[in-house]
Amino acid sequence: MKTAEELRDLLNRIDRRSYPAYKDTRGSYRFPGYVLFIDHVQGDPFAAPSKLSIRVPGRTAGYPEELYNNPRKKTALEDYLIRSFAKRAGKFSFQAKGSGKSGVIQVTRCGQEILKRTACTIDAHTGDVTVRFEVGFPANGRTINAKELIKILYNYLPECVKGGIYYQSQDAVQVRKVMELAEDQASIRAQLEGNGLVAFVANGSILPRESGVSGKPLKDSVPFVSPKELEVTMDLPYRGKIVGMGIKKGITLIVGGGYHGKSTLLKALESGVYPHVAGDGREYVVTDETAVKVRAEDGRSIRNVDISMFIGQLPNGKDTKSFYTEDASGSTSQAANVMESIEAGSKTLLMDEDTSATNFMVRDELMQRVIHREMEPITPFIERVRMLYEKYKISTVLVAGSSGAYFEVADTIIQMDCYVPREITELAKEEAKGYPRLQLPEDTPVLPDFDRKVKPSAGLRQKGRVKLKTMGRDGVMLNHETIDLRYVEQLADAEQLTMLGQITRYLEEEVFDGRKTLKQAVEQVAEQLETKGASVVCEGNVLPGNLAFPRRQEIYACLNRYRKLGTLEQKERRQ
Known part of the structure; x- marks a missing residue:
């Protein structure tokens, strides 16, 4: 590992040289209080920005272990730190000048849902905080402008790290509220089964959204109030007792006139499989996580x-x-x-x-x-x-x-x-009762055994590296094959689709063998993701900062829409 001064000397040496000379900066550098990693350098100033990461030792970051000592707390704290770092990075983005994407500093843009992401990870044992982000290395035309990059690395980033990551710079009360909300949301989810419920919608929740393209709550909308007949009280570890509508197991029908809120309620239930940030209005709308x-x-x-x-x-x-x-x-x-x-x-x-x-x-x-x-x-x-x-x-x-x-x-x-x-x-x-009763069929079918065995598709690597491209929340491409995910409506973030692309590639190359069923393959990769992290499905185990974890249900949904999925037909399996 080199020092920060060695990196400064290198940048001064390559100043005004051709842009590819920036490649020499790849490596790790010790700065006061953290280590900077230059993981990937863009080919020219108009290409996708360079990928960097910062690791702050646990002692320096200073977060009490009680704020991240279980997976839900850890995910909530990581989400908070992404937003905190991004807020400060945004103030410095494009302050360094140059051509193309010169000077951009960008971090994952989080939505209203709290998702487990690779943009920030906290080591559960040491408390080390790693943040992954992108920087546009500055240039004039295609000539290196090292002085502007020095501004970013030595002036702007230290401010982002100090203000966005260090615990001493945070509002300790606000950080604790993040942890408490995560525990309260998990408590509601844990109480659903015991109360015979598939979902809970707290009184006072704001369900309507600003628009079809915004996840933020609609101002001046009607707060949710449960009918007395469906009221349920939940006892939460931090907020205490909370009252709302419990949707019972069984068959629930939501009816009403047009524009009266039927689909709005269902949308909230769809999104309730994820926890939400404070101020979203749906913080205490919680749905069965398998829905x-x-x-x-x-x-x-x-x-x-x-x-x-x-x-x-x-x-x-x-x-x-x-x-x-x-x-x-x-x-x-x-x-x-x-x-x-x-x-x-x-x-x-x-x-x-x-x-x-x-x-x-x-x-x-x-x-x-x-x-x-x-x-x-x-x-x-x-x-x-x-x-x-x-x-x-x-x-x-x-x-x-x-x-x-x-x-x-x-x-x-x-x-x-x-x-x-x-x-x-x-x-x-x-x-x-005034209408004819429903005539049910006489047969009583049984669920299938779901034994679809999956073999790898031929030619995924015919031309070397598998190319992945995410098309927002519409789909993901593996080489030239598009997986259409427009109608998998519970995918909340484009980064989940990027992760699904990585998972599909990994399954094709490492897991599908013609003997495992689809269920066995998905359960295997889901367990590996939980125990080893997202790097297990990434090429070379190199972890990018643009992945968000999907649920098992979305992994299945992606594979079922993958037209090259090599499932064996029933007659093949009988032979």
């Missing part, structure tokens, strides 16, 4: 999924016990999404009538009389939803605005009225 939003997804690929619980004998003779298509319909895609969610371990399905295939969800009495059951291969979800809960303990929360068919099968019915929830189960059930 999956299920929708129709026309055109997606399906790789040998057993959808026979919902789709029977098709006219074209396709095997629905090992259904394969490159261009799914609305009904077959939603059937596959349900089965894949169950395979991924989901115990709660979240659905919105607006994004569902009508023929998958329900068939009215008149249609049943005209098109007899034996002529219709689709068994609608309404005829299976009760069985899924009673036999397999898989709950459903469904938003419906136009069809009252689910009144009969629902356990709890909530009406949203101008963003105020009302419990109307008894009223709706009474009204439903």
Whole structure:
């Protein structure tokens, strides 16, 4: 390891040379209070900025061990430090001048969710804090401007480290509140099972968002207040008693007029699988962490999924016990999404009538009389939803605005009225008595064994290094293959998609062997991520600063939409 002065001497020597001379700066340098790592140097001033990291020893950082002595506290503190460092770095970004991206200092931009990220990591044993970020090395044209880089490394960064990372520079009360909120959120999640709930929405929560592209709370919106019939009290370790609406296990129907808050409530429940920062309005909205939003997804690929619980004998003779298509319909895609969610371990399905295939969800009495059951291969979800809960303990929360068919099968019915929830189960059930009862099919299907074995696809490395490209929250590319993730709605951050790309590449190269099932492969990589960290799935075990951890459910969702996924067909496995 070299000293900071050695780096300064090097920069002075290469000043005004051609830009590639910056490559000589790669390495580690000891600065007062921290070590600077120059991990990757950009090829020219117009390319992606250079990748740097800073490691502050635990004694210097100074955070009490009680603030990071379990995974949820640690993640919350890491998230706080990313935001703190980024706030200070933003003040200095582009203060150093030059061409292209010269002078940019950028760190992961966190949203409202608290996600485990690689931009900041705290060593659970030593308390060492590592922050990963990017810097545009300054140039005039394509000539090195070392004096401007010296400004960044010797004037700006020390201020960012001191003000953004050191505990002595932080508001100790605010840091402690971050830890307390993380513990309270975890306490609610732990109490869901004991209270027979799939979700909890605290009174006073602000559910509406500013806009469709903003995660911030809408100003002057109606605070959430639970109906008395559904009120639950949670006893939290720091906040104490908190009252809100408990959504019970079973089948919950959310109804109401248009623009009255049905989908807003469901969106909050979707996002409730993640903890949220203070001030978000949904800090105390907590959902079963295995919950999956299920929708129709026309055109997606399906790789040998057993959808026979919902789709029977098709006219074209396709095997629905090992259904394969490159261009799914609305009904077959939603059937596959349900089965894949169950395979991924989901115990709660979240659905919105607006994004569902009508023929998958329900068939009215008149249609049943005209098109007899034996002529219709689709068994609608309404005829299976009760069985899924009673036999397999898989709950459903469904938003419906136009069809009252689910009144009969629902356990709890909530009406949203101008963003105020009302419990109307008894009223709706009474009204439903005047309509013909639902005719359920006689068969009682069983869940498949989910034994899809996966082999590696050929040619992933035909041209050397696998190229990964993330397209925001729409998808990720492996070489020229795009995995479309637009409709995996619980992906909260583009960095989760980047991580999914890394995971897919790793599984293809290291895990898929034709003997393991998809479930075994995903569980293996999930366990490795938990025990060894994100570097296990990165090439050369080099950890970039732009990754955020997805849930197991999103790993499954990504692989199921990967068109090169080499699942073996049923008939191949029988041989």
